[in-house]
Amino acid sequence: MSTLLQKLTLDDWNEQYATLHQQGMKEPFYGGPLCRHVLDGDTRLEKLEFDPSPAALRLWNLLLTEEQRLHTARRQGRHIVGTMKDLGTIPVLAHAFPNILPFYPDGAWWTPCIMEMNDALLHVADRLGIDETFCPVRAMLAAFVTQKHFPIPDLLICSAGAVCDDFSAIVQRLHDMGHPVHWWDIPHRREPAPNEVSVQLPGGCIAPQTQITFVASELKRVADALSELAGTPLDLNQLTATIQRINKVRKRLLSLREKVFLASHSPLPALELHIAEMLSIHFCSDLTETEAVLDDLLAEVDRRINTQQGFTSTDAIRVFWVNPVADLRLMNRLENLGGRLCGTDFMFTHAIDPIPESPPPLEALAQSALADPMVGPTQDRARRILRDARTFAAEALVICRIPGASHCATEGPQLADTIRAELGIPCIEIEVPPIEDALDGSIRTKLEALLETARSNRRDR
Ligand code: SF4
Numbered sequence: 001m002s003t004l005l006q007k008l009t010l011d012d013w014n015e016q017y018a019t020l021h022q023q024g025m026k027e028p029f030y031g032g033p034l035c036r037h038v039l040d041g042d043t044r045l046e047k048l049e050f051d052p053s054p055a056a057l058r059l060w061n062l063l064l065t066e067e068q069r070l071h072t073a074r075r076q077g078r079h080i081v082g083t084m085k086d087l088g089t090i091p092v093l094a095h096a097f098p099n100i101l102p103f104y105p106d107g108a109w110w111t112p113c114i115m116e117m118n119d120a121l122l123h124v125a126d127r128l129g130i131d132e133t134f135c136p137v138r139a140m141l142a143a144f145v146t147q148k149h150f151p152i153p154d155l156l157i158c159s160a161g162a163v164c165d166d167f168s169a170i171v172q173r174l175h176d177m178g179h180p181v182h183w184w185d186i187p188h189r190r191e192p193a194p195n196e197v198s199v200q201l202p203g204g205c206i207a208p209q210t211q212i213t214f215v216a217s218e219l220k221r222v223a224d225a226l227s228e229l230a231g232t233p234l235d236l237n238q239l240t241a242t243i244q245r246i247n248k249v250r251k252r253l254l255s256l257r258e259k260v261f262l263a264s265h266s267p268l269p270a271l272e273l274h275i276a277e278m279l280s281i282h283f284c285s286d287l288t289e290t291e292a293v294l295d296d297l298l299a300e301v302d303r304r305i306n307t308q309q310g311f312t313s314t315d316a317i318r319v320f321w322v323n324p325v326a327d328l329r330l331m332n333r334l335e336n337l338g339g340r341l342c343g344t345d346f347m348f349t350h351a352i353d354p355i356p357e358s359p360p361p362l363e364a365l366a367q368s369a370l371a372d373p374m375v376g377p378t379q380d381r382a383r384r385i386l387r388d389a390r391t392f393a394a395e396a397l398v399i400c401r402i403p404g405a406s407h408c409a410t411e412g413p414q415l416a417d418t419i420r421a422e423l424g425i426p427c428i429e430i431e432v433p434p435i436e437d438a439l440d441g442s443i444r445t446k447l448e449a450l451l452e453t454a455r456s457n458r459r460d461r
Pocket residue numbers: 135136137164165166167374402404405406407
């Protein structure tokens with residue numbers, strides 16, 4: 001006999017929090033009721049629906065206390081490094097230095113959503129000439145100006161080359177505004193020529209060895225900059241140990257995804273799964289707590305699978321989701337309309353695939369960096385989506401267009417055409433702004449149509 005679990009509103013969470021405390025719930029140092037984050041301006045929480053477990057509470061609290069953690073680390077004398085754009089590689093290198101704490105200022109991408117625009121970051125970006133023709137990452141530039149969020153890093157590191165125009169233009173502006181940037185080059189991943197020595201990367205793509213060697217040399221330059229800041233040379237044994245530790249985090253995430261996507265009832269809501277995946281890029285500035293949060297989530301998911309509990313019914317439509325959502329509320333919406341997540345590509349699959357452990361560590365990291373779905377041909381990305389969509393038996397595909405994002409105009413149709421042709425499942429593109437309220441009706445209608453088409457295909461099979 002299965003049980004359908006109910007999500008909680010923020011108000012419901014107040015009661016749940018009191019109940020869990022009476023039952024003896026222990027919380028980490030950043031614990032507390034979710035509603036306190038609204039007082040800090042995170043008002044979008046009032047519109048979301050949440051997983052009711054202590055594991056999910058811990059996940060949310062880890063996410064929403066990151067800025068405090070960064071300021072505390074600064075006060076404690078640790079060096080703060082802003083790693084930008086590569087989503088998953090440079091933090092691994094930085095974690096090999098005990099007195100450095102890396103984070104992605106890019107995470108300000110979600111601030112306009114979580115704060116429902118009430119700190120006006122996008123207006124500040126407008127005034128700096130970075131308007132809505134750029135993607136929501138422009139909020140990062142504004143956060144450097146207002147200095148109300150993360151501390152200004154001691155060192156900024158950003159990948160250049162095979163990156164989107166949006167990010168390059170914004171970081172060049174940042175550089176001009178007096179925030180010097182250490183650039184490193186990531187080339188466009190290309191098909192090896194016939195007979196060229198090549199290597200299979202994490203995730204399955206192939207790259208020429210010459211590109212890997214080049215990226216490893218670029219990472220050595222980054223390591224030198226980090227060494228100078230840390231006051232110690234890079235210890236390659238320490239980097240190897242860090243890679244091994246981070247691979248365990250990645251394996252936890254892969255396991256979590258697999259359990260959630262394959263279970264008959266979704267044992268973790270789409271919203272919390274999306275947040276959990278985001279931990280992989282820089283561990284929310286706390287690697288130890290990320291490990292603990294993922295362990296808790298895995299234990300909760302196992303418990304729910306064993307007791308046949310979940311948040312979606314067995315007939316929910318299995319949806320593969322491409323690209324992160326600027327407005328997190330859409331993850332709730334998907335489930336409320338009768339869908340569930342069964343596969344994701346939030347643009348950082350290379351931050352979830354384990355890093356190879358046999359090559360020398362800088363070369364291994366170079367392989368991981370080159371596996372980034374955004375530095376290679378769209379058809380490589382389509383192949384990975386296809387493979388995962390088959391594994392998780394996806395019945396529909398959503399390509400979430402990011403407003404202003406330079407890559408979205410061309411890649412969406414290519415991805416959709418490939419998946420449609422190979423799997424015969426319905427695919428849609430929807431553009432989701434940081435606050436989707438004004439488009440709520442049209443987004444809902446498109447999602448309903450997608451789910452209905454998938455349902456009708458299921459009946460015809
Ligand atoms: S345009 Fe796309 S890849 Fe570039 S920063 Fe924005 S979301 Fe990221």
